Structure formats: C-alpha cells, structure tokens
Amino acid sequence: MLLLSGGLDSTTLLALATSEDYAVHALSFRYGQRHATEIAAARKIAAAYGVVQHVVTDIDLRAFGGSALTSSIEVPKDRPVDQAHDIPVTYVPARNTIFLSFALAWAEVLGASDIFIGVNALDYSGYPDCRPEFIAAFEQMARLATRVGVESEGSDSQVRIRTPLIEMSKRQIIETGVRLGVDYGMTTSCYDPGPDGAGCGHCDACQLRLRGFAEAGLTDPAAYAIEASA
C-alpha cells in the first residue's frame, strides 16, 4: 500500500518501493484540493511504474473547511519556509490521519502489512501529522484497529507505516530519486498551480522544491508559470 499524491516525495517513495520489489497498490485522493492536477500526475506516474492497482477515491474535506488547500483562504506566497514550527493555513486538518486510515482499510482487505507514506519532517511546512511521533502513534493504533493488526501483532508481518523519506532533506530526496531514474517532470508539487498545471514558484511547496533542486545542483524539470527563483 502506497499513498501517491503525484508530488515529488510520493513519486520518489514509489521509485524506492519498486526498487525493493514491492508489488505496489497505490491510493490517491480527490479531496477537494485546489491543486487537482495532482490526480492527473498521479495516474501518469502509477502507470509509468506499473503498479498492481491504482485507486483514486473521493472524500469531501471541504464539508469541514479550515484549510487554504480546500477552501477560499488564500495560499500564502513567499513565506520564509525555514520558520518551520508554526502551522500554516495550508495545513489540511487531520489529512494524513484520514489518508492513512483509508490505506489501512485497503491494506486490511489485501492482507498487506506495509503502508508507505512520503511524509517528511525536515524540509516540511510544519504540519503536525508529518512528525515521526505521529507516525509511530498511528502505527500503534493501526495494529489494534484491524484484523490483520490483531492477528499479526508481534510477528514479522505486523502492520508497519513505512516512511523512508522522513529524515531526508529535500535535496536528499531528489538525489535519491535521480539515482533511481525518476523523471521529476511528471510530478507536481505546487499548492496553487495555474490551469495548465504549472507551478506558481512562490508557495511553500514550490519554494522547498526549488531550493532542493538548487542544492542538488540540478534544474527542476517541472513547468513554472513564471520565472521562479529558489
């Protein structure tokens, strides 16, 4: 089970899982995000990596409001991304909890024990549900929540939330992906892309991504609406 957003991180994650010979089932969400071009990217990427199955499921996080990614609150631009410990308006309440819960449901049906998620606690936007302590608590809960969890507790096949990117810098993620042959031109990261899917170059996600490529001494092959600087 792998959560695939169509972004840089989850695509690197997919390349990693594939390189370790996992038979990947990929899950993506249409959750009312303003950057729905993600879904088109996710479909292309899932096909390119030959996943066993790719499910795109609809959930309506707009019913609750509260985030710039799903409502009319404006996406902040040119925010200093190093002030990482406040929680910005682009935070979607409990998003990773919800995503992982669906992944857990599917893992339960498949009998899968490994759930991959591309969270990152280093070059990130200060979301509480990207931190290692959250992931550890979710894993603990998952082992008590499900049939596969209860029946495999303590065994080698117990439920594991796999986060190989969690301690990597954006630069390290990009270098890992490049080594595995990832075409980052297929991926999209922007929180507020243009109608053609081009990145704005100024939201947190674009800033972190562009800085990662710059630090790796590489040029980001993704399209940007305007000339963007790292």
Place this chain on the structure above:
Amino acid sequence: MLLLSGGLDSTTLLALATSEDYAVHALSFRYGQRHATEIAAARKIAAAYGVVQHVVTDIDLRAFGGSALTSSIEVPKDRPVDQAHDIPVTYVPARNTIFLSFALAWAEVLGASDIFIGVNALDYSGYPDCRPEFIAAFEQMARLATRVGVESEGSDSQVRIRTPLIEMSKRQIIETGVRLGVDYGMTTSCYDPGPDGAGCGHCDACQLRLRGFAEAGLTDPAAYAIEASA
C-alpha cells in the same frame, strides 16, 4: 463532535451528550452500506435532538471491498452472538478508524476537544475497532496528529475520545436511553433491513438488540419484517 449512525447505541450517546449540555455537531457517513436507511434515521434523530449541525458525508468503502456490509457477501443470520471473539464478515475494514479520522478533522476545524463514539466492547460483534485498547491508541494518535492536539497536550482541553457506552451491556444502554426519554422507534440497527427499513430480526445486530430489550423487560418499538424472537 458525535458520530451518529442512526442506531440504538449512537442515539443513546446523543441523548447522553445532550443531557450533559454539550453543543453537539453530529457526523454521519454514507459509505456504501447496504443498510442506508440508517441515514434517514440519523437525520430524523439529529433534528429531534436539535444538534448544532449535522453533516452527512460520502466515502466509498466499496472501492476496497471485503465486508458483508458493503459488498455482495451475504449477511450471516442466526449466528450465536455470544461467541464474540472471532471477527465476522460484517466487519468493515478500519471503519471506526476512518470515521474517527473524519471526526478528528472536523473537531480540529471547530476547535472541539470531545469526540463521542458509541462503541461497545461487551454486547458487540467481535470487531477489533470497538475495543478500549483501540480507542486509547486512537486518542493518543489524535493528540499528536492535529493542531488542537499539539497545542492542548497536557491541558484540560486536550482531545478526548468519549465512549460512555463502552463497558455497558445492551440492556444497560437501553435502560439508560429509556431513562433519558429516547424513542427507540426512531432508531435502526439491522445489517440487512427490508426496503421499508424493517429489521430482519436475525442478523447479529437484530439479535443483540432484541435480547437487550428482552433483558430490560421491554418491547422493542422498532419495526421488524417478520416475527422476531430474542
């Protein structure tokens, strides 16, 4: 925040929360269940108790399959419900994890710290996500997952998963509800109701419910398709 299914347990839970002067926001799910008459019951009950807001949200658990409640697997009838520790086919993978995750998202937006869920670990069907150890693990995870959780950790207003029914027998739940004036004729529990919403009288849920009323010395006011015996 209160998860309202339209069944006996969650309606008793709503009566309890209302009696304690909580301003209740109720959340129900259309998740592809074959007993969608639940939703109509939930709407009527939410209105009767004057909740602040009632959101019914769609999620598609059928995409993953794996349960008699959401697929073409037959609902078992006249199963001995006291053999509680196997997990039956009516178990919906990770359902309570998903429901609580959405409740957590909404609680986060509202700034609410109490999430009520009518799980019951005594007269239940052997589902892993109804056990106290699951609830405790979810609560622990929830405190790490969210802004409200992170900011209130250790304070009186930290996130709490409230399960006042968890140690009650079905009889005790019914007696509690009757004391609070619940009209159980509004509620529906059957896993496989007829087109008119009448209970089958023979699935686990009907059996447990009918036995609870019999033990309380009461007649179940809900409609049954056939003459049902406890």
